[in-house]
Every structure is written in structure tokens, then in C-alpha cells.
Amino acid sequence: MTTIKMLAGALALTTALSTPAFAQTELSLWYHGAGNEVEREILLGIIEDFNTSQPDWTVVLEEFPQAAYNDSVVAAAVSGNLPDIIDVDGPVMPNWAWAGYMQPLQLSEGALDGFLPGAIGEYNGEVYSVGLWDAAVAMYARRSVLEEYGIRIPTLEEPWTLEEFDAALVTLDASGEFEYALDLGMADQGEWYPYAFGPFLWSFGGDMVDRTTYETAEGVLNGDEAVAFGDWWQSLFDRDLVPGTSQDMADRETGFIEGDYALQWNGNWFGVQTLDAVGDDLLFLPAPDFGNGPKIGGASWQFGVSATSANPEGASAFIEFAIQDEYLAAFSDGIGLVPATAEAAAMTENYSEGGPLEVFFALSEAQAMLRPVTPGYVFQALEFRKALSDISNGADVITALDAATDAINADIERNNGYAVAQ
């Protein structure tokens, strides 16, 4: 009898002690960073902090490699196996929201105050996703080179104009010191094209789609401004100022550092390693102003809640927990991206006042523009990429832009204008 009592007591005690663990509802989180040890460590730290900070939810991480992530999410959506929390690339978010993969976030009032616009994923009047960081692009240059050839060092307030920028490229090319005056990164033939080169088109006054209606690309992708951009773009290759589409990825990674390229259009994620190699001579310059203001692309990876989550309030609670400044700063220090708030930037090594990458925060704040916020963007990006590639390789500019415009218009029509399902 005593034994039975002891067993019963032990059972009761065990049950009582384990009750809090059982009470927590599990939330699955899918993340695109498999293979990145630093990201994994930071994210696991946030998850652990969240899980121990409250009694209701426990987040479980499942990582995917970035190149396979979008396909995995689409496959899971088809088979009805989406997790509670997903991360999504900013420009892809409208497509997933439109396709019914995501639902709006349930964040507290003021939770996103002070966030860089590029870190907030808004579609159809609702916030679907939020990023802990943004990414920015700058013109990498050497102060000594610009000074040697008498080229003005541009500032945020007074960026290069088209004429100035073009003249600088010609001067650098004529010097004979470099293989190419500018490296655009043509070797990276993925999202880099619309992300990095779309802003040139925007600054010329064109776009991938008419943002007032999102129903046509007519007149914006093949209008006078876009053609002017296309002509100038093609002239870069015709004049051998930049490497073409056959550029080797190895040259992309080493060309500027080794002095083969005078300038390089590159993201902040290459900033630290380039600084290490080039030192104080390195400058991160703002985008040139091609007529309609200097622009760079905004929006990187963000967290959102899947449409099928049975616990959207828990999923949103985790996201709101994760966007605290200390975590934004931790991610920035870990992987070098631009923290989403000024407060977080002040806490980082690279983006705080006087930090080596401080300029990127200012660039994000002043020049970042979102890629078209429409479900059709994923298609538009492919067409834009193809048109740019064709133009680089000598295709007729008007024909290439007309073809892209027609394809984008046909896609919009096929999808009934990407109307939101009621």
C-alpha cells in the first residue's frame, strides 16, 4: 500500500511539474537560412528567449536552404502543410498573401514605429510581414582612385548625375589602369538583376509596372524614360565599361578588391570583407540620380504568419517578440545586414555612429524604394531580368522592352489583374 501511495505521489508530482511544458502550444517556424551557422545561433537564441518568456507558446525551428526555400513553401501550401510562422522575401510577400499562403499580422499598436520602410511588408492595406533587417546597395569605390582622376566624391545630398557618372566611367576606362570601369555584378543572374538594376530604371522615370493601378506595364516599361534607360544600359556594354553577362562569379567576388574594376555596384553584405581587404581607402557611395532621384532597392527577408496557422495570435506574438532592438542588433552584428531601426543601428558594431557601414543605414533611409508591391512582381522580375540580359547582349532596346511589357500585361490579364479573392 505504501508503495502504491509513493507511486501515486510521484506520478502526481511529475504531472504537476510537467504541466507548464504541456500547456505550451507548439508553433512551427520555417526559416530560409540553413547552412548559415551564425543566423541559426541567433535565431535559436531568440526562440529560446521567447519560449521561456511566456507560458503559452513554444516555437520549433525547421531550417531550409535559401535556394530551395520558396519551392518548399509552395509545395507545402499545395499539400496543406504550411507551418505557423514562415519567413518570406519582401518582394515575394504580396504573391504569397494573394495566393492565400499568408494572413495579416496581429501586432500591437506602434510595434513597427521607427522601422525602415523596407522592413515592413504591407500589401492591400495590411501588414503581412516584418523584417529584422533591410539590405542596401552602394557604389563601392576607392577614394585614392577618384582623387587621382579628379572625380567628385558624391554625397547623399548631392549624388552623381547621369552625365557625371557616365563621364566618370569614361575617365576611369580611359585611364587604362582597370579591366573595367564598373562592375555591375552581371554574373549574379538571379533576383540581383531586378533588385540592383530596377532602381536605375526607376531613377530614369520608368518602372516594371504602372504602380498607380498595377494593371499594366504599358508606358512605364516601354515608355520614353525606360527606353532612355535601356539605351544607356546598352551603351555601357557597347563601350566595354562593364563586364557582360558572361562574367565569372569569381571575378565578381575578387575583381574590385584586386583592382581590376574601378567601381563596383554591390550590397552591404560584401561591405565588411571588402573593408578588410581594401581598408580605409574604401568608400560606399550613394546611387547616382538619373533624373528622378537616386534610388536603391528595399526589402529583404521578413517574418509572417501562414494562412493555415491555427494559432495566429501566438505566431504574431513571436514575431513581435523577435523585432526587439536587441535582436535586430544581434542579427546585424552576426550577418552584416542593415538593422531595421535607428535604435538598433546604434547598438551595432557596423551601423552605429562612426561605424564602418553606417552609411548603408542612411542609404536605406534616404534612397530605398520597394520593388513593385504586387503579386505579379515575381513574374515581372523574371521578364525584367530577361529584357536587361537581352539588351546587354545587343538586342534592340525597344523590341526587348516591348516584349517584356507584352509578357507582363499578358500575365496580369491571365491572373485577372491579380484581384484579391473576396
Next chain:
Amino acid sequence: MAAVTEPNHVARTTWRYALLIAVAMIFVFPILFMVVSSLKPDAQLLRDTSSIAAFLPVGDISLDNYFGAFRRAPVGLFIFNSIFITLVTVLISLFLCSLAAFAFAYLEFRGKAVILSIIIATLIIPFETIAIPMLMVVNSLPFIGANGVQWGWLNTYHVQMVPFLADALTIFLFVQYFKDLPKELIEAARLDGASWFQVYRLVIVPIAGPVFATAAILKFLVMYNQYLWPLMVTQSEQVRPVMVGLQYFFQLNTAWGEVMAYLSMITIPVLAFYLVLQRAFIASIASTGIKG
């Protein structure tokens, strides 16, 4: 008739060897580049790509990339998963496809030609076109395992095996081979009272080594290189194969040395399998005594 002089012979042999070496180099150089690059730090690796040093183990050589690869991803797990999935699928596939081919080659039944034609016709259907419907099917199938009946096959080993247990190409290979075997062997066995399965097991299988080896190699390569299907059906790292694992190494700043180290490691099982079967292939021809 011109006399074959010693200098002519030497010249021809030299030319022949030079040509063979050149051809061999075309195949060997990529592997050599992969292995050598896996020993170099990224900066040196990228620098060397523009010179012959890309193929030479020179400079700062170490195994750091291999250690890095193991830190970045569960390489051992991925290799185990791929080998396990591939070997089980190959073994079952060889058995099922050879049995099917045996029936098509030797048994008489209504609609045989039509069924075989339909099976072969499936060769022209790209896998990508049926991937989504297949995903939906496997997602709603039951499976009886250690935990009882479970619905949905995602995140399992068997979802990566079952759809590939039988395929038209393997069946076609076996059918073609079986058709060319001497009918007298089968007739003699049947006269001696052997059942059809005994004919298959005791007469056909022992003399069909070459086609088994060929089919095994082809199937092994297909299974080991699977990417799209595992990507769609494995959301858990525990069951991911090597090709999906390769994507772990492509980050914003790709660690090329680790990519090469990972590729070197996952290439070893393929080479080992091929070398083992190559011996079996030659041995089977030598032992059957029915070639030609």
C-alpha cells in the same frame, strides 16, 4: 602494302596515347579541380581559377573546408540518407522491374503488347509535370509504421523511395535483354519441371548480370541525384538527401571551398558504387559463357 616500321609504330602509339590522355583529361580535370579546390581557402581558390594552379595542390593547403562543411551542415546524415534511400530503391527496383520484364518477355497474356507500350510511353512524360499531383497523392496516403497508421507520407524515407520503385526505362532495359537470351534455356528448365519463378530465379537472374549491373548504375545515378522530389516532400532535415543539402552551402557570400569539399565527399559513394558494379559487370560476362 606499306611495311610497318619501328618509327611508324612508335609515332602511331605516341599519337594514340596523346589523344587518349587528352580525352581522359577532359573527364578528369573537373574532378581534379573539385578535389584540389576543396583543399584551398576561398581567396586562393578564386585567384587560382584563372591559371593552371586551379588543378594543382599548391599554396595554402589544408582540410579546413572539410571541417567547415561538417560545421555548416549535417553532411554525414545527408550522405547516409541518400545512400540508404538509393540502395533500398535500387534493390527493390531491380527485383520488381526484372520480374515485370520477365513476364513481358516470356509469358503470354492478353493485352501484353498494349501494356508494355503504355509503360514505355510514360518515358516521354517529364517528372516535373506529375510532381504536384504526386505530391497531393502521397500527402493523403496512409502508412502503417511503428506508430500505427499515419496519414500522409511527407518527411519520411519511403516517400522518397516508393514512387521510383518501378520505372519504364529499367523495365525496358530488362525486356530488351531478356528477349535476346536463348529461348532453349527457358524451355529446358520448363521441361525439367521448373516453375516460372524458378526459371526467373535459377536460370534468368544468374545470366542477366550485365543488365542488372547496367540498370543498377543508371538507377543509382537517378536516385542519388534526386533534387526536386525530396525538396517537395522533405520539410525535416532528418530525411533530406545530399542534393538538397548542397544548397546549404550557397549563401550570400558562398563558401566555395566548402562547396568543393562537400561535392568531393558526396561524389565518393557514386564512384565507389560504379567501381564495385563495374567489376560485377565484367565478372558476370566472363562467367555466363553465353556472350555473343
